[in-house]
């Protein structure tokens with residue numbers, strides 16, 4: 001049984017998606033420029049490169065079995081797909097924004113007939129309709145923020161993450177439509193028919209995300225100090241303690257997985273408590 005995974009070919013989510021795939025053990029064999037397809041190091045799994053916005057439909061229609069794309073694009077296309085996992089990147093919000101100096105400060109200030117520029121006409125229109133506002137939607141394919149200033153629209157619905165682009169364009173947020181991040185998705189039929197392979201891809205990718213902010217700490221400790229050292233270790237499932245053979249002293253080796261942000265302080269406390277030969281090792285995946 002074989003599967004095909006659609007990966008964004010360009011834009012900000014392309015490289016992070018490829019990085020997760022490769023760390024999950026699915027290194028691309030021929031990802032050279034302008035290739036549409038690539039084999040991976042797993043003979044059963046191939047990759048297709050596509051625009052992020054087209055991936056929800058490709059997955060829904062079964063052109064590919066799995067895909068990586070944003071929740072915003074899945075919702076915009078009303079794609080009926082299985083959302084398998086959140087990939088923990090590409091966090092952004094689709095917001096309504098008006099010019100800083102306008103009287104429109106909240107959705108309550110919007111009147112029917114308001115003109116809204118957006119790359120997300122479907123989500124935006126549904127949201128406004130659900131709030132009783134009949135808007136005229138102007139569909140743009142980028143640089144939406146400029147629309148109010150060139151007289152194309154009264155307000156916009158666009159993605160924001162740091163808020164820099166809105167600020168630069170003198171726009172203020174008046175409402176939040178949708179919070180989005182990047183998802184691993186599957187075709188519903190494929191998910192039933194090829195569940196084992198699809199689940200294995202999901203587990204491996206989730207393993208990469210779980211490992212992302214963790215390190216493996218390894219060290220040697222005299223057994224007299226073992227209890228103190230153990231009490232300092234915030235391990236996932238207790239530290240692993242093993243006897244060091246052919247050692248004149250009574251030494252044990254300890255290893256534990258810890259959160260990256262705890263490592264800086266922890267190594268110093270461990271050293272002060274008698275730990276030696278401390279190694280901080282990167283982790284590729286935690287399954």
Ligand SMILES: Nc1ncnc2c1ncn2[C@@H]1O[C@H](COP(=O)(O)OP(=O)(O)OP(=O)(O)O)[C@@H](O)[C@H]1O
Pocket residue numbers: 010011012013051052053069070071072073090091092159160161162180181182
């Ligand atoms: N500023 C942002 N911060 C975080 N995630 C974002 C941001 N902008 C977009 N995204 C996410 O990335 C997805 C793809 O956006 P991106 O802009 O990379 O693709 P694109 O618009 O197809 O490419 P391009 O802008 O180069 O034409 C969006 O649908 C959204 O889920």
Ligand SMILES: O=P(O)(O)OC[C@H]1O[C@H](OP(=O)(O)OP(=O)(O)O)[C@H](O)[C@@H]1O
Pocket residue numbers: 012142143144145158159160161162163164165166
């Ligand atoms: O809040 P910020 O961090 O400033 O990010 C928001 C901007 O990022 C996206 O644009 P992108 O860079 O993808 O350009 P595009 O409009 O050409 O797609 C989005 O459309 C906003 O314009």
Ligand SMILES: [Mg+2]
Pocket residue numbers: 011
């Ligand atoms: Mg973009």
